[in-house]
Amino acid sequence: MRIAVIGGGIVGSLIARELTRYESAVLLFEKEADIGWGVTKANSAIVHGGLHETPGTERARLCVEGNRLYEELSRDLDVPFKRVGAYVVALSHKELPLLQELYEQGLRNGVPGLEMHDRGTILTREPNLNPNAVAGLWSPSVGITEPWSLAIAAVENGMENGLALHVAEEVTSIEVADGRVQGIVTGEGEYELDAVVNAAGLFADRVAEMAGLLEPVLLPCRGEYLLLDKKVGNFISSALFPTPNKLSKGILVVPTIDGGILLGPTAQDLNREEKEANETTRHGVQEAIEGARRLVPQLDLSFVVKTFAGLRPETTDKKFVIGRTSIIGFFQAAGIRSPGLTAAPSIARFLVRDVIVGDLNLTGKRSFTSTHHKIRKILDLPVEERDRLIEADSRYGRIICQCNHVTEGEIVRAIHRGARNLDGVKFRTCAGFGRCQGGSCTDKILLILARELEISPDEVTLRGGDSTILGGKVRT
Amino acid sequence: MREKVVDVLVVGGGAAGMAAAASAGAQTLLLECDAEVGGVLNQCIHTGFGLHRYREELTGPEFGHRLLGELERSRAEVISGCTVIDIEHHGPVVHAVGPEGRLRIRPKALVWATGAGERPFGSLMTPGPRPAGIFTAGLAQRFVNIHGFLPGKRALILGSGDIGLIMARRLHLEGMEVAAVVEVQPFPGGLTRNVVQCLEDYNIPLLLCHGITEVHGRDRLTGVTIAQVDKSRLPIAGSERHFAVDTLILSIGLIPENELILPFTPIDPVNRGPRVNSLMQTEVPWLFAAGNNVVIFDLVDTVAAVGEMAGASAALYARGELPQERLTRLVRGENVLHLVPSSLVAESPTVLYLRVSRPINAAMVHVGDVISRKQSVVRPSEMIEIHIPQDALRELVKKDEVHVKVTEG
Numbered sequence: 081m082r083i084a085v086i087g088g089g090i091v092g093s094l095i096a097r098e099l100t101r102y103e104s105a106v107l108l109f110e111k112e113a114d115i116g117w118g119v120t121k122a123n124s125a126i127v128h129g130g131l132h133e134t135p136g137t138e139r140a141r142l143c144v145e146g147n148r149l150y151e152e153l154s155r156d157l158d159v160p161f162k163r164v165g166a167y168v169v170a171l172s173h174k175e176l177p178l179l180q181e182l183y184e185q186g187l188r189n190g191v192p193g194l195e196m197h198d199r200g201t202i203l204t205r206e207p208n209l210n211p212n213a214v215a216g217l218w219s220p221s222v223g224i225t226e227p228w229s230l231a232i233a234a235v236e237n238g239m240e241n242g243l244a245l246h247v248a249e250e251v252t253s254i255e256v257a258d259g260r261v262q263g264i265v266t267g268e269g270e271y272e273l274d275a276v277v278n279a280a281g282l283f284a285d286r287v288a289e290m291a292g293l294l295e296p297v298l299l300p301c302r303g304e305y306l307l308l309d310k311k312v313g314n315f316i317s318s319a320l321f322p323t324p325n326k327l328s329k330g331i332l333v334v335p336t337i338d339g340g341i342l343l344g345p346t347a348q349d350l351n352r353e354e355k356e357a358n359e360t361t362r363h364g365v366q367e368a369i370e371g372a373r374r375l376v377p378q379l380d381l382s383f384v385v386k387t388f389a390g391l392r393p394e395t396t397d398k399k400f401v402i403g404r405t406s407i408i409g410f411f412q413a414a415g416i417r418s419p420g421l422t423a424a425p426s427i428a429r430f431l432v433r434d435v436i437v438g439d440l441n442l443t444g445k446r447s448f449t450s451t452h453h454k455i456r457k458i459l460d461l462p463v464e465e466r467d468r469l470i471e472a473d474s475r476y477g478r479i480i481c482q483c484n485h486v487t488e489g490e491i492v493r494a495i496h497r498g499a500r501n502l503d504g505v506k507f508r509t510c511a512g513f514g515r516c517q518g519g520s521c522t523d524k525i526l527l528i529l530a531r532e533l534e535i536s537p538d539e540v541t542l543r544g545g546d547s548t549i550l551g552g553k554v555r556t
Numbered sequence: 557m558r559e560k561v562v563d564v565l566v567v568g569g570g571a572a573g574m575a576a577a578a579s580a581g582a583q584t585l586l587l588e589c590d591a592e593v594g595g596v597l598n599q600c601i602h603t604g605f606g607l608h609r610y611r612e613e614l615t616g617p618e619f620g621h622r623l624l625g626e627l628e629r630s631r632a633e634v635i636s637g638c639t640v641i642d643i644e645h646h647g648p649v650v651h652a653v654g655p656e657g658r659l660r661i662r663p664k665a666l667v668w669a670t671g672a673g674e675r676p677f678g679s680l681m682t683p684g685p686r687p688a689g690i691f692t693a694g695l696a697q698r699f700v701n702i703h704g705f706l707p708g709k710r711a712l713i714l715g716s717g718d719i720g721l722i723m724a725r726r727l728h729l730e731g732m733e734v735a736a737v738v739e740v741q742p743f744p745g746g747l748t749r750n751v752v753q754c755l756e757d758y759n760i761p762l763l764l765c766h767g768i769t770e771v772h773g774r775d776r777l778t779g780v781t782i783a784q785v786d787k788s789r790l791p792i793a794g795s796e797r798h799f800a801v802d803t804l805i806l807s808i809g810l811i812p813e814n815e816l817i818l819p820f821t822p823i824d825p826v827n828r829g830p831r832v833n834s835l836m837q838t839e840v841p842w843l844f845a846a847g848n849n850v851v852i853f854d855l856v857d858t859v860a861a862v863g864e865m866a867g868a869s870a871a872l873y874a875r876g877e878l879p880q881e882r883l884t885r886l887v888r889g890e891n892v893l894h895l896v897p898s899s900l901v902a903e904s905p906t907v908l909y910l911r912v913s914r915p916i917n918a919a920m921v922h923v924g925d926v927i928s929r930k931q932s933v934v935r936p937s938e939m940i941e942i943h944i945p946q947d948a949l950r951e952l953v954k955k956d957e958v959h960v961k962v963t964e965g
Contacts, residue, residue: 386678517678537703545775551709554730
């Protein structure tokens, strides 16, 4: 069996990895220069508990189950995951009935550990919370992670189990004959296939169209964020949510894995054509700030190191589109809007184990290795291990990114594992992700990339395509 | 892992650190995270350095070379390529990592001389996508002057700090087109001589009271929209102008680098550096500080001078010879933004470094009721140095606190 997964986001990556558990040839196609650069890169990085979901829906089931799977998955793939817990905060007595409703909804969804906390408790645990808060719904299973790290680790683990990765290779058509998938054509060539899994994120509707399907229709919704550096200190300890309205979970204040804080997202519906409109706007950033300040009025914006926007794929009925289609061998995991990051592990497991394995009659592989070691931050290693690494290769002692203490050794290893540009290195190692945002290390990383890839420094890009950094040599 | 016990450890091998280590002398270790000492001097190939310290006009590398000579003569040990990653302040014990492995140092005194980092683009919260082609000025300067590569073809420069002005000239001389220098304040951020020599001499326009409202371009920058700003720095509708540029250079400020000492060192929130007395001793007795991590100075000559003071004081402290004097607090009064030191020590040579928050044409600088000095022009871009004579110092230290202010003269 030859199976292609289209889309190297969190969903496609986990599906591809899941497929390598079975006897088959699995190919993963990603149009961008690296894994996880679409919806996966720019979201709240929250593993939700599941209390926001309507009981009885597929989304609620996959969300609660996905949250549970994170524990083992993050351990297996060596990806950071912290159950920081979350408060949904009522800022007035008017919001209390809604909070109570949410509590009961969470219970029906099987969300573990939910508790209603009074004003005194929440303000003791979150002293920077708005003093007008009247109550908080505590959801201890809510976690934070690094979505792009999980996608990269899933692909690398998949590759250890035989996955063939094709990055910077866009699928241009899908061949269907007699109601059955025959293969695909990309910018690089043609592939004969038995099955195709459409996990193309925002672009899954275009991929479905290539197979002749009119569903789903995906509409981008833009969410803008601000990132505060870890210098902000222990300002909050859990994720803070407002009491939600019907449309979205609202603007959140969320701790990040490396100790910073994320504010956002806004929710702006865009046209179907605007799937690359991930620019920030004056209005959006302002809205995110105002929303966050309702929860934490003392927020100090001098810690902001970055603003960014992400697009999430919305379907008209807000449902995930997961499963087989009218075309034999064409499967979909599309319309994966919030809580898609949370649900991704259970989506992959459900689609592969409960649908694809049966339809394609796949048999399990004896040799599957489920654990993977990602590129560790050398300073997180026990000192003895660090000493051994530096002794074996002195580049592990040469710190390039002074903010996050990333060494040349880690950068070189990231390049050898597939990073092809500055963003590739940044998302794989955190070099350039700190308070100076690359101001003091970009030149060093660029020169390492040029050296390792054997290209000229002025050919190095920010993120592939025409995003070259330099304009040519100075006069000699 | 290697262990070292030293009298004085200097962290940072830029101008402040080199001068500190040179004046602290033997039994001193200097750690530099880069492959070579010199810090930002290495990339500043223009002239204008050393007029005070060496009474000559030198380039950055020449100035660094002089300091290196002083450092070598002092017999202080230098380890480069070695980054401090943690400081245990009970002890103190300093942990560093380099290509030779881990290094643990137990110093009697420490001079913190890590300089400053450039404020990143992201902190501006500018609307638009995030294309390639946006550089902080120092990064662009390293690409051009050290690595020999241009950042692009046509540039707009945001911020008229000295680095921005110098980069405008540098890029122009290297054949890039510099469309304009944009400054949000109503006055230039850098030294007047740099405005004249870097912009006016080459007809590069300086647009005051303007800010960036949007960047454009998906892969590589294709343009920047700027607008005039009002008094609260908000863009004025209708005043937008578009520049088709592939490069945006940012000279929007430096941020003192104090990450590792922040957890245990009292910081002056305006200077954004540790509170120091006139001996450059912080409020943690064994910790001394010098250079742009204390406050952003204008001149490397000044940085070297405070480095020397910090190094000499640290060496005295290590030998148990630093006097434990009662301190006189210096308090910011009218029109004083940056102020170093935070307190005075009796009988030590004392220089006050201060920066005003608004320009005045005929000003009077007051230190308590003891010193009143006429100053023809004061502006935020030019730091004021007040050398305090010993007899004045004796009067000043009789008080618990002394107010410093700059008034209309």
